Amino acid sequence: xxxxxxxxxxxxxxxxxxxxxxxPRRGTRLRTVVVALAAGTxxxxxxxxxxxxxxxxxxxxxAARPSGGVFVTAKSSGKVIGEGSRPRRFEVQVEKxxxxxxxxxxxxxxxVLADKRxxxxxxxxxxxxxxxxxxxxxxxxxxxxxxxxxxxKAGLDTHGEVNCDAGTQIMVNLKRWNTGSPEFSGPISxxxxxxxxxxxxxxxxxxxxxxxxxxxxxxxMMQQIYGLxxxxxxxxxxxxxGRYIGGPAVP
Ligand SMILES: [Zn+2]
Numbered sequence: 001x002x003x004x005x006x007x008x009x010x011x012x013x014x015x016x017x018x019x020x021x022x023x024p025r026r027g028t029r030l031r032t033v034v035v036a037l038a039a040g041t042x043x044x045x046x047x048x049x050x051x052x053x054x055x056x057x058x059x060x061x062x063a064a065r066p067s068g069g070v071f072v073t074a075k076s077s078g079k080v081i082g083e084g085s086r087p088r089r090f091e092v093q094v095e096k097x098x099x100x101x102x103x104x105x106x107x108x109x110x111x112v113l114a115d116k117r118x119x120x121x122x123x124x125x126x127x128x129x130x131x132x133x134x135x136x137x138x139x140x141x142x143x144x145x146x147x148x149x150x151x152x153k154a155g156l157d158t159h160g161e162v163n164c165d166a167g168t169q170i171m172v173n174l175k176r177w178n179t180g181s182p183e184f185s186g187p188i189s190x191x192x193x194x195x196x197x198x199x200x201x202x203x204x205x206x207x208x209x210x211x212x213x214x215x216x217x218x219x220x221m222m223q224q225i226y227g228l229x230x231x232x233x234x235x236x237x238x239x240x241x242g243r244y245i246g247g248p249a250v251p
Pocket of ligand 1: 198202208223
């Protein structure tokens with residue numbers, strides 16, 4: 001609160017004679033030149049900074065993406081997983097700045113594909129992790145903004161939340177990879193298996209499936225993140241005995 005007679009802290013102190021006084025009149029012209037030069041330099045620096053800022057934000061979402069969508073490919077290559085005669089070659093790529101270790105992610109994804117409840121159970125499909133050369137598909141773990149951008153170009157709306165299968169790219173939303181889904185109560189490793197099995201399922205030709213009945217296991221090709229419709233969450237295409245866990249095809 002201010003009072004009429006009081007002095008506001010913002011008020012300038014009264015001027016007194018001292019070392020900070022203006023210099024004698026003789027130096028005024030020189031000082032004007034120096035000030036003008038300094039102002040010019042500041043203006044140029046400002047313009048350069050502005051130009052750099054514009055270039056950095058040229059793609060419109062520079063602030064939302066820590067690395068501008070730069071991916072690092074896992075260097076490890078694996079042996080063939082499964083018995084299919086023509087292994088599908090896949091790469092694992094992680095967007096820079098996400099904090100996900102590409103090698104660990106590649107090992108985790110390979111283990112999902114190699115699991116006896118996974119797609120290789122049918123003995124028709126096989127996969128091989130590669131780090132260069134041609135690949136049939138790429139599993140990319142990226143920030144929600146980058147996932148939206150890449151999936152959006154394929155005409156899919158991932159709205160910062162979900163994964164997608166775009167061309168040869170399996171786009172995994174970092175949020176899902178790290179935190180799972182409210183519809184999935186198991187450990188994060190289970191949810192990661194669901195992500196991989198669902199999207200790889202699309203790569204090998206499977207469409208969406210619905211819940212086959214109350215209390216039954218949800219098919220891996222069901223979009224479980226949008227609700228279980230009475231089913232129980234499940235991340236594997238096959239059960240331990242090798243029976244396919246399916247449901248009615250979604251048109
Ligand atoms: Zn799907």
